Amino acid sequence: MTTANTIGVTGIDATYYLAKDLERATEFYTKLLGFAPTMAFPGMASEWTFPSGVTFGLYRPEEDWHSGSGVMFNVPDVSAAVAAGKAGGVKFDDDGKIEDTPVCFMAFAQDSEGNTFILHQPKG
Numbered sequence: 823m824t825t826a827n828t829i830g831v832t833g834i835d836a837t838y839y840l841a842k843d844l845e846r847a848t849e850f851y852t853k854l855l856g857f858a859p860t861m862a863f864p865g866m867a868s869e870w871t872f873p874s875g876v877t878f879g880l881y882r883p884e885e886d887w888h889s890g891s892g893v894m895f896n897v898p899d900v901s902a903a904v905a906a907g908k909a910g911g912v913k914f915d916d917d918g919k920i921e922d923t924p925v926c927f928m929a930f931a932q933d934s935e936g937n938t939f940i941l942h943q944p945k946g
Contacts, residue, residue, distance in 0.1 A: 828906040828909070828910065829897060829903045829906045829907050829910070829912075829941065830897050830898055830899065830902070830903055830906070831895045831896065831897055831903075831941075832896045832897065832898065833895075833896045834876075834893055834894065834895060834896065835877060835894040835895070835896045835942045835944065836869065836876075836877035836878065836879050836893070836894040836942070837877075837878055837879070837891065837892070837893050837894070838867075838878075838879045838880065838881050838891060838892050838893075838894065839879075839880055839881075839891045840880075840881055840882070840883055840891065841880040841881065841882050842882070844865065844866070844867075844868065844880060844882040847868075847880050848862070848868040848880060851868070851870065851878070851880065852870075855870050855878075857870065860877075861925075863924075865882065866881070866882060867879055867880060867881045867882070868880045892937070892938040892939050892940060893939050893940070894928070894939070894940045894942035895939060895940065895941055895942060896942055896943070896944070897941050897942065897943055898943065899943065900920055900927040900928070900929055900941050900942070900943040901920060901927075903929070903941045903943075904918040904920065904929045904941065905918075907929075907931065907941070912931050912932075913931060913932045914929060914930065914931045914932075915929075915930040915931065915932075916930070918931075924945075925944065925945055925946075926942055926943060926944045926945055927942075927943040927945070928940045928941065928942050928943075929941045
């Protein structure tokens with residue numbers, strides 16, 4: 823698909839589940855995976871990065887709770903990726919608003935089936 827080439831996806835940074843009770847879910851996955859989160863943002867997210875570099879995470883939405891999961895596609899320039907995605911017909915949340923977090927930039931989108939994904943540009 824030409825859209826993927828113009829957006830510049832280089833890989834998958836993380837796969838996430840949404841968690842209504844982040845503390846409970848973090849405890850569950852810490853026991854299941856056998857190690858503490860490698861990154862945690864209290865009340866917002868927990869991540870476990872495996873030695874292979876693959877990351878699994880949990881995210882607590884601030885509002886509009888629904889169960890779900892998603893994937894973070896790595897892009898070198900999230901602004902350019904959003905522009906290319908819009909030109910290719912990708913549906914973005916909040917018209918492609920880019921979230922600026924302490925560790926990354928993210929744009930939330932949906933595929934043709936309504937599944938969510940994130941275009942993700944790590945900082946640093």
